[in-house]
Each structure stands twice: as structure tokens, then as C-alpha cells.
Amino acid sequence: MSERIWTAGLTIIGDEILSGRTQDRNVAQIAGWLNLQGIRLAEVRIVPDVEEAIVEAVNALRARNDYLFTTGGIGPTHDDITVDAIASALGVGVEVHPKARAVLEAHYATRGGLTEARLRMARVPAGAELIENPMSGAPGIRTGNIFILAGVPHIATLMLEALSGTLEGGRPLLSKTIGCWVPESEVADLLRDTEKAHEGCQIGSYPFFRDGKVGANFVVRSADAAALDGCVADLEARLVAAGRTPVSGGI
Amino acid sequence: MSERIWTAGLTIIGDEILSGRTQDRNVAQIAGWLNLQGIRLAEVRIVPDVEEAIVEAVNALRARNDYLFTTGGIGPTHDDITVDAIASALGVGVEVHPKARAVLEAHYATRGGLTEARLRMARVPAGAELIENPMSGAPGIRTGNIFILAGVPHIATLMLEALSGTLEGGRPLLSKTIGCWVPESEVADLLRDTEKAHEGCQIGSYPFFRDGKVGANFVVRSADAAALDGCVADLEARLVAAGRTPVSGGI
Structure with missing residues (x-):
């Protein structure tokens, strides 16, 4: 592509x-x-x-x-x-x-x-x-x-x-967010590996501190809807395999 | 200076x-x-x-x-x-x-x-x-x-x-704000003339639309406290002379 x-x-x-x-x-x-x-x-x-x-x-x-x-x-x-x-x-x-x-x-x-x-x-x-x-x-x-x-x-x-609608552009950049109550430093390798496995997708990690607990939202971005969905599903599966609970849509 | x-x-x-x-x-x-x-x-x-x-x-x-x-x-x-x-x-x-x-x-x-x-x-x-x-x-x-x-x-x-306090700097830039219920376009010349008359002072004009009326805040900035006060006093006097009501501190 x-x-x-x-x-x-x-x-x-x-x-x-x-x-x-x-x-x-x-x-x-x-x-x-x-x-x-x-x-x-x-x-x-x-x-x-x-x-x-x-x-x-x-x-x-x-x-x-x-x-x-x-x-x-x-x-x-x-x-x-x-x-x-x-x-x-x-x-x-x-x-x-x-x-x-x-x-x-x-x-x-x-x-x-x-x-x-x-x-x-x-x-x-x-x-x-x-x-x-x-x-x-x-x-x-x-x-x-x-x-x-x-x-x-x-x-x-x-x-x-x-x-609106008068400027030529390409496909909009799509994004989906997965939240997780986890210190981002504990899943840094997992995030890097997931991104590497999905061409055309980027994963951003945005940590937060809320209600006395640390967590992070992982934003997956791609111009390709199918690639985006594949990357999101893979990221969720890897988080589950690591004993974490992904929250679709973010926290 | x-x-x-x-x-x-x-x-x-x-x-x-x-x-x-x-x-x-x-x-x-x-x-x-x-x-x-x-x-x-x-x-x-x-x-x-x-x-x-x-x-x-x-x-x-x-x-x-x-x-x-x-x-x-x-x-x-x-x-x-x-x-x-x-x-x-x-x-x-x-x-x-x-x-x-x-x-x-x-x-x-x-x-x-x-x-x-x-x-x-x-x-x-x-x-x-x-x-x-x-x-x-x-x-x-x-x-x-x-x-x-x-x-x-x-x-x-x-x-x-x-x-804080560890970096060398100069005098802080001071500012004072005067508000007025006036379309800024009606006092544009007044603002320019006031700024010109006060060396080392800048006047910014920030219009707004509120409660169905237009107004503007005029922010006077200077590193020199005396010059700042002089410019503010002059601006207020000029607004009054133009039939306007300046609001000290802004609106």
C-alpha cells in the first residue's frame, strides 16, 4: 500500500x-x-x-x-x-x-x-x-x-x-482505543511487538493516574479499516494472554 | 531602555x-x-x-x-x-x-x-x-x-x-487588562495611537461576543511597571473621551 x-x-x-x-x-x-x-x-x-x-x-x-x-x-x-x-x-x-x-x-x-x-x-x-x-x-x-x-x-x-468537503484528501486516518489498568511500562514490549506485526498501523500509549490507580489508553491508528481491526484484535488477545483485561473503547 | x-x-x-x-x-x-x-x-x-x-x-x-x-x-x-x-x-x-x-x-x-x-x-x-x-x-x-x-x-x-528560580531571566513581562463593551473596529485608531505614544508597551485587542453583545479586552504589556501604568491610564482616558466606559481588569 x-x-x-x-x-x-x-x-x-x-x-x-x-x-x-x-x-x-x-x-x-x-x-x-x-x-x-x-x-x-x-x-x-x-x-x-x-x-x-x-x-x-x-x-x-x-x-x-x-x-x-x-x-x-x-x-x-x-x-x-x-x-x-x-x-x-x-x-x-x-x-x-x-x-x-x-x-x-x-x-x-x-x-x-x-x-x-x-x-x-x-x-x-x-x-x-x-x-x-x-x-x-x-x-x-x-x-x-x-x-x-x-x-x-x-x-x-x-x-x-x-x-468542508472542498479539499482533496486521502482516506481518513481511523483510530480505535483500548484501555487497560496497567502501568504502561509493564506492557511496553507487548505494544512494540504488536505494532511491528501490523504494517500500516501505529500504536500510541497514553498513561494516566486516576482513582489512585495507574492505567493507559492505547490508541491504534491506520488509514486501512481492516488492518486497524486486525491490530486491535491482536492487541486485545496479547493483553489477555498477559493476564490483563483490555477495555474496548478506552478507559 | x-x-x-x-x-x-x-x-x-x-x-x-x-x-x-x-x-x-x-x-x-x-x-x-x-x-x-x-x-x-x-x-x-x-x-x-x-x-x-x-x-x-x-x-x-x-x-x-x-x-x-x-x-x-x-x-x-x-x-x-x-x-x-x-x-x-x-x-x-x-x-x-x-x-x-x-x-x-x-x-x-x-x-x-x-x-x-x-x-x-x-x-x-x-x-x-x-x-x-x-x-x-x-x-x-x-x-x-x-x-x-x-x-x-x-x-x-x-x-x-x-x-523555579533556577533559570536566569530578565524582568517579568507585566500586563494589565481593560475591557470595554465596544466593537474593536470602532476603537482601532485609538488603540494604535495609544500604543505609539507609549514606548516599550504593546496593546493586544481580544474581541468577544457575549450575552448578545460585542466587546473586547485590551491587554497592555510591558516589562516596565511605570510605563505600563502610564499606558493603561492613557488608554482609559482616551476611551472615556470617546464616550466609552473602560472596565479595569477586563470583562
Whole structure:
């Protein structure tokens, strides 16, 4: 099986994440959405609101992935510099997108009108298209393989919904979880041997400490449903043979 | 003021974060802890459990920051490859640290003994020191300017506590927040002008939508307490002059 694997990079732009003020939600949200599109999130970089830092991350990740997503920095204020930085990374100018302008004019018609600051949200790297945002009017932006989303998670959600099913991907990465009340160190060899015996499957081990006892969840991942089921069944059988009680679906 | 600014990079190692299965907590936790040490988190990279990806991220971030922190991949199972990858990045071998071995022997004396898998947790890049972990026995690792922490957030917390006050830093970055029930687009010029008038201060604008109304929190950051207070007072005065009601401490 030498199936094409589609990958995406993600650049999170925002001092508020790096300062610890805001708990990021977009990595998990975008990762889960990408899985459904058959695309794997390959790398994330979180960078400050500084043009050179954004340019470097964007250029590195767009070159080696099928897609690049960014979140943050597309609002109306002075610290929103994502569009300028990405235009700079692409070596293109910045222009006001006529449709974005029209959308914002309509949105702000009853809210004080389209000021110069608000018009900033209609600016896009030259040649870019829009990604719909039914919530606040200000659209996301697609340019080439780059998807520029809002930083506010529920607005990013709406933009992802608008993109659902429009990106080419491969088979979604499937996963099944088996839990076990066992210190992971006692089954480390068993896990390694099981993974080795099932090509195209990976097993991740995620230990926890709960109710005064240690346990672990073993997550088996594969793009091939039959291979996944075979690996899960084998892992369960090996745990039983070792005197353990696997819990299907995880603990 | 040309004060030295101390920075750290952070590499999060883990397929479970990139798959969306696990919500990361370490970025915010480590960022907040670094602020207290007078060190700024400058960049985060989240990479999969793949040696080349870890090596690239570690080498990029350790070179351009005073410190590099990593989380994840230091357990006993086959997917825990952080120590090998960092040794490879540094061009050194891997060795069993005698003190780590002794700690693990004591910890597992009543728990089935020190198996080969468990002994993996005593492996360190050659020449490294240990970071104490009172919780599970398995220590964190310090080698040069690299700090290798556990991925499980509450164990990472304990390792950070063990490091508190031991790293050289500058003045902590201070921040104060002012909230206001206003669309941020209506005060964008005011924010930009205020920031420009106060050297060494940055203002971030974080909009929200709550109880059917839009508002924003403006976070003023500076390493200089007097400059910070001056900027906050000026911002409040400008908001009042614009007919707005600033809420000290944020909304």
C-alpha cells in the first residue's frame, strides 16, 4: 500500500497564546476537522504578532505540506498583521477584495458604517479568494494552498464548515482505543511487538493516574479499516494472554 | 531602555496533540511559568513522534533562544523517542544516568522491579543532568540549554516547580487588562495611537461576543511597571473621551 498521504501545516498567530493568557483551542479543532477530510496535521507552529516570524513559519510549512492553515490576526486592529505578512511571504501586494468590501458594507450598514479600520478586514493578498463567515461578516481568505482563518475558535469553526468537503484528501486516518489498568511500562514490549506485526498501523500509549490507580489508553491508528481491526484484535488477545483485561473503547 | 530580553522556545512532541485526540495544556502552562521567571515564550512547534521532525525543531529553536523546553515522549514505550532524537540533534550518544537508575529502582522496588522498558526512562543524552519528579520517579532532563519535560501536564508542573528560580531571566513581562463593551473596529485608531505614544508597551485587542453583545479586552504589556501604568491610564482616558466606559481588569 503506497497510498498518497495528504498533509497540512498550521500556523497559529498570536501573542495571546504565547503569553499564556489564552488557552489555544484551534489545534485540536483543526486537527479533528482535517482527519475528517483525509488530511493529516503534520506540524504546528505558534508565532508572535511579528511579521518576520509569520513569514518564516508560513514559507516553511506551505512548501512541505499540501495545505497550510493559519489562525489569528485578521481583525481590524493594529496587531492584526496576518494578511500583510502572508502577502509578504508570497511576494505579492495587498488589495481590497470587492466582495469582502460589499459584505462588510452590508454588515456594518446598521452598525455605524464601514470605517477605515473595518475596511482592513477586506484586505487580502493579491489574487486571493474568500472563505465565508456567516457570523461577523469578516471573511476568511484562501490564497493558493493557504487558508487564513479567524483566531476566535467559534468563528474558525464556521469557516471550516464552509470549507468542508472542498479539499482533496486521502482516506481518513481511523483510530480505535483500548484501555487497560496497567502501568504502561509493564506492557511496553507487548505494544512494540504488536505494532511491528501490523504494517500500516501505529500504536500510541497514553498513561494516566486516576482513582489512585495507574492505567493507559492505547490508541491504534491506520488509514486501512481492516488492518486497524486486525491490530486491535491482536492487541486485545496479547493483553489477555498477559493476564490483563483490555477495555474496548478506552478507559 | 535596551534591556536584555530572555527568550525560550518550546517543542511539543506528540502524535496525540496533532491528531486532535488530546487538548494541549502545556503551552499555556509553560508560557505562564516562563513569564514569572522573566523569560518570554518566543515560538512553539508541535511535531509528531518522528525523529527527523524532532531534531529539526529542537535544533532551530535551541539555537535562537536562551532556553528550549520540550514536552512529551519520555515514557517507557516504543513511541517515546525524545531522548534519542535530542541526543541525535546534539550529536552525542545516549547513556543510562546512574542517579535516574537508582531513583527508578527505588520507585519500582515494590512495583514489580526495574524492567528493561522501565530502564528506558533512565536514559539521557550523554552528559545531561536530571530534573526532579517527585510524582512518578521518572525524572526530567536538562542538557545544556534544553529542558526535557514530561507530556502529562501535572507531571510537567512538578518539573517546572523543581526548576523555579533556577533559570536566569530578565524582568517579568507585566500586563494589565481593560475591557470595554465596544466593537474593536470602532476603537482601532485609538488603540494604535495609544500604543505609539507609549514606548516599550504593546496593546493586544481580544474581541468577544457575549450575552448578545460585542466587546473586547485590551491587554497592555510591558516589562516596565511605570510605563505600563502610564499606558493603561492613557488608554482609559482616551476611551472615556470617546464616550466609552473602560472596565479595569477586563470583562
